[in-house]
Amino acid sequence: MHIPDGFISAPVAAVGIAVAAGGVAYAVKATNKKMGEKQVPLMGVLAAFIFAAQMLNFPVVGGTSGHLIGAALAAILLGPWAGVLIMTCVLIVQSLIFQDGGLLALGVNIFNMGIVPCFIGYYLYRGIAPLFRKRKLGIMVGSGVAAWLSVVIASVACAVELAISGIVPLGIALPAMAGVHAIIGIGEGLITAAVLALVLATRADLLELQKA
Amino acid sequence: MKFKWWHGALLLALLLAILSPLASSSPDGLERVAEDKGFTGAALEPFFEIVPDYVVPGVTNEAVATIIAGIVGTLVLFGIGYGLAKLLRAKGEA
Numbered sequence: 001m002h003i004p005d006g007f008i009s010a011p012v013a014a015v016g017i018a019v020a021a022g023g024v025a026y027a028v029k030a031t032n033k034k035m036g037e038k039q040v041p042l043m044g045v046l047a048a049f050i051f052a053a054q055m056l057n058f059p060v061v062g063g064t065s066g067h068l069i070g071a072a073l074a075a076i077l078l079g080p081w082a083g084v085l086i087m088t089c090v091l092i093v094q095s096l097i098f099q100d101g102g103l104l105a106l107g108v109n110i111f112n113m114g115i116v117p118c119f120i121g122y123y124l125y126r127g128i129a130p131l132f133r134k135r136k137l138g139i140m141v142g143s144g145v146a147a148w149l150s151v152v153i154a155s156v157a158c159a160v161e162l163a164i165s166g167i168v169p170l171g172i173a174l175p176a177m178a179g180v181h182a183i184i185g186i187g188e189g190l191i192t193a194a195v196l197a198l199v200l201a202t203r204a205d206l207l208e209l210q211k212a
Numbered sequence: 213m214k215f216k217w218w219h220g221a222l223l224l225a226l227l228l229a230i231l232s233p234l235a236s237s238s239p240d241g242l243e244r245v246a247e248d249k250g251f252t253g254a255a256l257e258p259f260f261e262i263v264p265d266y267v268v269p270g271v272t273n274e275a276v277a278t279i280i281a282g283i284v285g286t287l288v289l290f291g292i293g294y295g296l297a298k299l300l301r302a303k304g305e306a
Contacts, residue, residue, distance in 0.1 A: 001242045006256035028300070035301040040294060041218035045225060047293030048286045052228035055266055055282050057236040064244040065236035082297075089292045093285060098266050099258040158242065167251050176249060180241040203217050 001069070001158055001181070002094065003109055005102030009165035016107030016161070023115045024088050030081040039078060039209060046074050047086050049195075051093065058187055066184030069113050069154065072121025072147035073192045077199070077206060080122040087114030112157045117150035121192075124149055136200060139207065140193045147192035148185040155181035222290055229282030232266070233275035 008016070035043070050070035057065035070090075075083030091109050094100040101109045129142030159177040163170035199206050239247060246252040258264065263281050271277035 001240065003242065004255040005258070006254045007246070007251070031300050033300065033302050035297045037301075040297040040301055041216070041221075043297035044290045044294030045218045045221035048222055048225040048290035049228070051289040052225045052232070052282060052286045055232040055235055055278075055285075056228060057238070057240060059236040059238055062244070063238050065238040065240050067235075067240065085296060086293060089296065090289060093289055093292070097262045097288075098281065098285065099261055099264040100266070102256070103259055155241065162251075167254055168245075168249050172249055173245065176245040177241065180244055184241050202220075 001109075001113060001155060002091075002101035003105040003112070003158065003161070005104045007102075007165065007167055008105055008108055008161050009167075010104075012161050012165045013104045013107060016105070016109075016111055018107070020088070020107040020110035020115070023084060024110070027081040027084040027088075031079075031085065035082075036209065038206065039082070042206060042209075043078060043082060043086060046070075046077065047089050050074065050086065051090050053191065054090070054094070060180070060183045060187070064180060064184075066181075066187055068188055068191050069117055069151055070192075071114060071117035071154075072125070072143065072150040072188070073195055075118040075122035076125050076143055076146070076192070076196065078209065080118045083118035083122065084110075084114045087118065108158075108161055112154045112161070116157050117154045120153050121146045121150035136197075139196055139200060143196050144189035144193040148182075148189035151181050151185035151188045152178055225286050225290070226283060229286045230279055232282040233278045 053068040053070060057067045059065050071083055071087050074086045088110050091101060091106065091113060095103055095106050124146035125142045128145055129138040132138030132141060155177040156174065159170065159173035162168050162173045266278055266281040267274055268277040268280045271280065
């Protein structure tokens with residue numbers, strides 16, 4: 001869902017940069033002096049894992065592919081603000097070094113694939129997971145659903161930005177983007193739940209870092 | 213050096229990077245919508261190119277070029293994430 005330059009208008013790009021800059025500045029403030037001993041390597045491996053996983057496009061229907069965003073995963077493990085920082089690092093490197101996502105569109109991309117899915121993913125997970133009597137089941141279902149919706153809402157944000165930019169009408173962009181990402185999001189949900197199952201089996205304590 | 217949990221996690225990320233040539237090359241969700249709705253052409257060329265499309269320039273074998281790009285990117289992001297977390301870590305923690 002990396003928006004290249006040209007898909008969004010200059011005002012939308014400018015607002016995106018302002019919102020992303022404000023969000024990242026606040027994220028630094030919110031996480032500063034709060035990183036525990038275990039969080040330092042976890043933040044490193046999450047950034048590395050999300051970058052690598054984003055390269056692995058998986059095929060979905062109709063000659064289309066999708067890849068993990070990873071924002072919900074990062075936010076569930078480290079909290080939404082640290083998640084925003086991780087996604088920002090990934091998106092900056094992708095844009096600057098790999099020309100994936102436009103330079104001017106970096107702000108909107110950080111908003112769409114960082115801020116929006118981190119908060120949707122985190123709070124939805126926090127809301128759903130405790131509803132299950134079996135803890136593991138709650139984590140699996142909660143993270144899967146949260147990750148799925150985080151992708152769908154991110155695609156809605158993207159559609160709205162395209163529409164405001166005048167590139168495609170909202171009535172066309174919204175169903176098209178939400179429709180294809182409702183399918184891609186299933187991959188996001190499955191991968192997120194699988195990674196958390198792996199964490200639960202090997203280092204269950206890492207899932208306790210974010211006790212609200 | 214003792215093997216720590218995150219060494220395993222980093223190895224897993226590097227394994228994914230090595231598998232990256234297997235990724236589907238079909239357009240992603242946004243690219244699909246752009247093609248179907250006819251606004252692909254609106255995309256501007258990047259201002260500069262370093263490793264476009266995750267293929268290291270100058271390497272003839274595209275799979276190898278993709279793997280190198282994946283490994284370098286994965287290690288760079290590990291370094292950035294780790295370094296940033298260290299800067300933000302709680303006082304008194306090692």
